[in-house]
Amino acid sequence: MKRIYSIIVENQAGVLSRIANLFSARGYNIESLSVAPINEEGLSRMTIVTEGNEQVLEQIGKQLNKLIDVIKVIQFGEEPFVEREMALIKMHTDMNTRAEVLRIVDIFRGKVVDVSHDSYTIEVTGDSDKIDAILSLLEPLGIKELARTGKVAMIREKKR
C-alpha cells in the first residue's frame, strides 16, 4: 500500500538526515521525497511517498511524529487531496519526430521550455499518473534525460 506523508519540519541543518535516517534505519523505503520552505518563517514541508502494510505505515506516522524537529505530520488517505508532480523531459528530436512530440505535449498541456536543433526540453505538471502517461507516449520517440520532482500534496478545502 502506498502512502503520501506531508511533514512540516523545522528548517534547520540535519532535519533531512534525521528523516532519511528514520526510514533507512528501520528498513522503510522512500519512493520519492521533496522538500522546500513554506510561507511560515523557519519551516519547511517535506512530501514523502512510501509503501508498506498498514502496521508499517502506522509506525512510520508515529516515528515521524516522535522526531523533535517535526511539527506536524499529515497522512493522505481518507480525505480528498490534490497531488501534483512536475517533470522536465529532454527529448531527442529530428524532422520525423518533432511534430509528434509537440502534439503529445499539447495534449498533456505541457510546455516546451528549451529547444535546440535536435532536442526539446518539455515541462509537464500533473498527478503522477499523468506524468507516467506522457512518459510512456514519449518513450518510443527517444527520451534523453528525465527529472521528476516527486509528489507534493495538500488536503482539499471543504466545499460549501
Add this chain to the structure above:
Amino acid sequence: MKLTGAEIFIESLKKEGVEYLFGIPGGAIIDLHDALYRQDDIKFILTRHEQAAVHMADGYARATGKPGVVLVTSGPGATNTITGLATAYMDSVPIIVFTGQVPTPLIGNDAFQEADIVGMSRSCTKYNFLVKDVNELATTIKKAFHIATTGRPGPVLIDFPKDVQVAKAEFKYPETIHIRGYNPTYHGNPKQIRKVVKAIASAKKPLLYVGGGAIISGAHEEIYKLAKKLQIPVFTTLMGIGAFPEDDELSLGMAGMHGTYRANMAIQYCDLLISIGARFDDRVTGKVSDFAPYAKIVHIDIDPTSISKNIKVDYPLVGDAKLVLQEMLPLFDQYSSVDWKEVRKPWLEQIEKWKNEHKLAYDMQTDEIKPQYVIEKLAKLTRDEDPIISTEVGQHQMWVAQFYTFKKPRRLLTSGGLGTMGYGFPAGIGAKFGFEDKPVYVIAGDGSFQMNEQELATIVAYNKAVKTIILNNGYLGMVRQWQQLFYGRRYANTNIEVQPDFVKLAESYGLKARRIRKKEEVEDALRELVAYKGPYLLDVIIAREENVYPMVPAGASLNNMLLT
C-alpha cells in the same frame, strides 16, 4: 558581564544542579577543563576510557534518577562515546554528552581529531546539537537537559567547537523552554482509561507486565496498589526488575528467554495482559505469533511508537505510567464490593501450581562453585543494606536477574536493550558517585569485565568502595551455552582461558582482591567483601559449563522452555 563559552557551560550546568562530569580531556576541550579548574562546584571524574565515562554517567543516572553528564574531546574522544550512547538510548537513560569539536572554520576540512559526531550519533541519541554561536549556548544546554529528562528519557549530545568555547556572550539561562515539535503526552485519555478499568475488572486471568518505563516514571507504588487491590499477579522484564517486590506472593519474577516457568506460562494462559512501560522486546515475547494467545492486551506507554510495534494492542494508552495509574486507581472504587481474593482464586491457584512445578534451581551437591549459589548467598548477606547491584552482560546477568531478590526500583543496573558487555563495572562506579553511603556490588563475567577493566584506576583514584565479583568460567559463557545447545558443542572462539590473573591485576592498581575455587569458601569470601571498607575484587572460579535455565530458544514460543 560577558562570559566565555566555557564559563557559560559551567554556569549552565550549575543551574541544572550537575554534581559530576565524567570524561577525559583533550585538545579540543581544554578550554572547558581550564574553566573547570577555576571552580569548585562541579567535580570532574577522570576516567580511563570515554566509553566507560558514558557508562558511569548512565549508572549514575539510573541509580539516582538524575541526568548523568559526560565531557570528552573531539574525534576519538567523541567516537568512543557511541557505545555508551547507544546503550543509554536503548534503555531510555537521561544523559548529556558534551564533545569538543574543532573550531567552526575547520569543520568539514578533515582537521586533526575531527569527527562528524553529530552525524554519527544521530541514530543513537534522542537528539543532538552542534553549537555554532556562543549566544545560543545557554539555550542549547537548557534544551538538551529538557529533552534528555522528559517524555521517554534518552541521551542527548552537544558538539561544542573550540572557538565557541572561548567566544564571549551575555549569560542568561532560560527558566523555561518550549520546543514546538516536542510535546510528550503525560496524562492518559480519560475515555481510554475507563475502558481499560472495565477490561481489568472483568478479566478472569489478568496479568501485569512491568517494564523499565515503570521504574523511570516512579510508578512502583501505584503498580503495587493496583496489583494488591485487584489481586493481579505481576511479572517484570529485565529492565523492570525492582518495580515490584520480588518477595511478594503476587510476584512471578522475570519473564522471557530466561524467565521463570510460572511467568512464561502465565503469559501464555492469561486473558488480559496489562503492560506498563514495556516494549514487547523479542527477548520477552519469544515467537510473536504465539505470544499470549488468549489475551487481550493493554499497553500503557509514554512512547506512542512502542505501542503496536511488535504486538497488536487492544487497549493502547499513551501517557506517563505513574500519572496514568494515579488516574486509573480511583476508578476501581466502584468495584469495592467485590472480593478480589475470591474472584482471583482459580487463577492464582493455577499460578501457584506452575510455581511449584518448576522452580528456579541448580545442582547444590557439587564442590565446584555454582554461580547461582554465589548470587543467592550475596542476596542473603546484603538483605538489610539495600545495595545497588550492577551487572555486565551474559550468563551472570541472567543469574543475577533470577537469583538476587530485588525489592526496590533503581537497585539493578544492567544493559538490557543493547546488551553491552563492559557496561556494568563503570555503571556501578557511576552509581557509587551518586550514593556515597550505599553499597554497590558489580557482578561481572570474566569476558565482560575485561572490556572496561581499566576503570580499576578510577575507583582507586577516587577511593570508591565498589565491590566487584567476577564469576569466572573462562568462557564467553552465554555464547558457549548457545553453542552447546544449538551448535553441536562447537565452541568456536568462546574459550577465553587466557586471561589476566584478576587478583594480581586488581592488586597492581592498589585494590584488595581475593580468589576462591571451592564452595565452602564462598560465604567467608563474600562476608569479607561485604565488610571491607574500600574497593574490593573477588575472582570466583565457577563451574565452567554451567547453563542458564529455563531457556526459551530464540524464536520459539514461551511455553517451549528448556528447563534443564
